[in-house]
Amino acid sequence: MELNTYIDHTLLKPTANEREIIKLCNEAITxxxxxxxxxxxxxxxxxxxxxxxxxxxxxxxxxxxxxxSTPAKVYEARQAIKDGATEIDMVINLGYLKSRNYVAVLKDISEVKNAIGNIPLKVILEISELSKNEIVKACEICLDANADFVKTSTGFSKSGATLTAVKIIKKTLKGKAQIKASGGIRDRETALKYIEAGVDRIGASAGVAMMSGQVSSSTY
Structure with missing residues (x-):
């Protein structure tokens, strides 16, 4: 198993500058x-x-x-693809989900997926804000919306991925969509545990540290 092939090498902090983005890309090439x-x-x-x-x-x-809004998400996704994006990670509308307005949640995801066609869509749940039942329901809606991945976290909430949540997601998806774990995965050992638990992709800014056997202090 080649860990590097699982990693989405990530830099999403609001202060990221062009030099840091180019450095990120060079590391991804290396x-x-x-x-x-x-x-x-x-x-x-x-x-x-x-x-x-x-x-x-x-x-x-x-x-x-x-x-x-859903139209804003659709526009953002379409423009990103025009600019060169090959995958889209969209954040679920937590307010709709908490309101049990499941039709609106489905519409939000479906319209983005319909807009981007065959481009892979990962839906970010933000598991730290959800109960077990809400995680299950969100995953079911993602399947109904034809999402390609369910992603655990943005890395910007109170906590990130957990193995417990990944197990819940995997059980609910039943192999019909893939899983991306993100948020707080900072070293090789932890990344491998998530992969063993059934994760298909790791979102982390600590990719270089993982490959060199170090531990990163990054929060994403």
Whole structure:
């Protein structure tokens, strides 16, 4: 198992500058990570830095709160793809979910997925804000909306991925969608535990530390 092929090498902090984005891309090339994950304003820069390489470009939509309107999410996703994104990570509307307005949650995800077609869509649940039953319901809606992945966390809430939540997600998805764990995964040993638990992708800013056997202090 090659850990590097699971990693979405991530830099989403609001103070990230162009030099840091280019450094992130160069690290992704060096270690042959699956992708870089950047805010949408930096997708075009990442595309230029990664041209003629196999590294994918992931960006976030409705990030980090998930509370922007569905048309805004759709526009953001479409524009990101025009700029060069090859994967979209969108944040679920937690308010709709907490309101049990499941039709609105489904519509939110479905419209983004319909807008991007075959581009992989990962739906971020923010598990630290959800009960077990809410995680299960969110996963069921993601399947109904034809999402490609369920992602645990933005990395911007009170905590990130947990193995317990991953087990709940895996049991609910039943292999019909993939799983991305993110938030607080800072070392190789922890990443491998998540992969053993059934995760298909790891979102982390600590990719280089993972590959070198170190522990990163990064929160994402």
């Amino acid at each position: 270690y042959n990570f699956y992708s870089v994950c950047v805010n949408s304003s930096y997708v075009a820069i990442a595309k230029q830095a990664l041209k003629e390489t196999p590294v994918n470009i992931c960006t976030v939509v409705g990030f980090p709160l998930g509370a922007s």
